[in-house]
Amino acid sequence: MRLGVLDVGSNTVHLLVVDAHPGARPLPAYSHKAELRLAQLLDESGAIDPEGVGKLIDTVQSALEVAEDKGVESLLPFATSAVREASNADEVLARVKAATGVELQVLTGEDEARLTFLAARRWFGWSAGRLLVLDIGGGSLEIAYGMDEEPDAAVSLPLGAGRLTSGWLPADPPDAADVRALRRHVRAQIARTVGEFSRLGSPDHVVATSKTFKQLARIAGAARSTEGLYIQRELKRRTLEDWVPRLASMTALERAELPGVSPGRSGQLLAGALVAEGAMDLFGVETVEICPWALREGVILRRLDHMPTE
Template identity: 25%
Template sequence: MSSGESVNVAVVDIGSNSLRLQISEVKDKSYKILDDYKEMLRLGDSIYTVGYFTPEVINRIVETLTGVKKLAESRGCKNIRAIATAAFREADNMGEALIRIEDACGIKVEVISGEEEARLTYLAATANFELAGRKAVVVDIGGGSTEYTIITDGKLERSESLPLGCNRLMREFLKKDPPTSGQILEMKEHIKSAQAPLGLGRDINMVICTGGSMNNVAVVKHFKDKAVRDSNVKYVERSFLKKFIKDFSQKSYNQRIKTEGLEENRGDLILPAAIQSDLVLNETGVSGFYTLSGGLRSGLTIDTINKMGIELPFQNNTESIRYARLLEIGNKFDFDEASALHVQSLAKMLYDGLKESMDLQGRDWLLLEGAAILRDVGKHIAYSKHHKHTYYLIKHSELVGYSAKEIEMIANIARYHRKSPPKSSHEDFNLMTTADQTKVLKLAAILRIAIAMDRSHKGQIKSLEVKVKPDVVIISAKSKGDISMEIRDFELKKELINKILKRPVILT
């Protein structure tokens, strides 16, 4: 695949609870999800009762995959990569089911091991979390099994697949509705016994839970907080989880499904998953967990892209997944990478020289860095008013290593890299606190100057030195070649920084 070309890929994850399809467009060094389809097949209902797929269940799988294939083909996907997990691994008639599926709809399903499940989930985790300098455990709770992956300083240390899927646990232990305290206690002891050989200790400082049931716990929490945000990553405090478990332990299935945000098909599965996650938090002493939506299928998409001979930016930059994600998003929206990185470099020189006089510190540079790299992604939509399009694209992108508030600030900094400064009619800016508004203006002022220093997009200015004096700020530029365009644009862009610094800024 040559530069600038794109291809659509489709992956299918057939789990014990649900079948998930993800269709993505792959272009250069990035991909974006076009479709994400789910069907709750609950194959575990058959496997963990009779031990095999009944004819009706196989027919349902075939019918669903036939529809999935049509959807993928309508998106221009030439092939579908399909994997199956615990339910297929344990089905007495696995071979018969696989043959029937391939004959009926032309899809060859690969039954993967628990260890391969863990590796794929690890790929997804490293793409979505800053794991350098951390020791993390990823707990991928499916219907039939749970994969535990230990990550140290961003590297996969070890993984283990345990028969602790929520459908399996529910059917083995929680046989009454609502379950008795004795049943819950017995299930807890069973989980703890299975977890013990893992040696989950207090050296673990981050817990990531994946799988539909724990993602649904996070959705319920965010509904309760009135903070619903369409994000792949969410955070849930253990204090909420403990209340959730206590509440759901006392409710029947019909009472649970009235909970806002709860998927009806998970009303009986969510409690075993929540209890297992809480036991992990208890062993590690961590105060909460992150959820990652689409962990396994996201990892499968990344692995499929790798098999095409493409490595994504985060895989070549494990020191900073945050930075790699900025480049990945920039590539997704066809940014000028060379110009973006040069402006980022100029912005850093300006920031270092001005941070003390502008009262900037801590993570403020990371905000400016994000805005400098992504400032022009709005051109992907249209050049006209691209700064406004940039705000929207940044706000709705999955930036790694930034909080929701920081993403909003980055979007605003990039929004004000050109044209007029904020006005009373700019609602998104006015929703921020006064302190955040002030910081956005300071960083946007620096960004405007950095952009002016590369107006020709030729990288003529190699370095900048800033001298702050009581009555003036002098920026000295070392350059090669003609910088008349840069000088002219500086004169046009300096008004905001002059106002903030309360003294003239001159370029020499």
């Protein structure tokens, strides 16, 4: 059947259309994205402002029209940290449902970590052994570890690249003191979780998902996305450590000229790099392998797991 996953994230609203059947690999059929940046549409009280709600409704309606055009039989709509943490989340969800008929499922941070872990496990298989999975979104950092399809530990930290950029790095290029302060904040937050994972033993394989990690790997020399999903892509901590001060010295416009970096994401790439560097350092990781599948694929896989086979 043809499924649509509607992901209302902190940066984008992304509709992924796939052809999927129980026991088979989901095959991407179409992708539709709109940059909404909900995390930046909050007022002083932490609520998504009326203009932002209106934009969200219009974007969801547009995605519904695309889904219909592409023959989607079932839509799986969900929202992550930007909606989850908005002080008027219930009102936003009600208005979206009233205007579009779409009932967004709000995932917890732990849900995000567990579903992303499931996607990584299915991608790499059982031979990967104990997996440590890192995912940097616009609003949060997810970390999960385990041997099975359900992780033994899963946490979500408020260390998303978009959130940190708007809250800590107002200047362009950023002020050196602000960068140092953000670096300290990121590492202090991550350090609080390390013990929970280290008691479980060393991972056999460390993987990273998300646009942030993909872009960092690309500027560090990984293959282009046009070369396909099955090319192995890695990011080494030593290379990332070399890139962080370079990114800190650049404007957003200059970062957008780097290979694989989109103009819409260039402003928050430094914050994402600081989170990636901090996580790899504090967890003692020298290299991460980039996983093409992430949260959206995890949502699809979980749905397929609960569908009856014919």
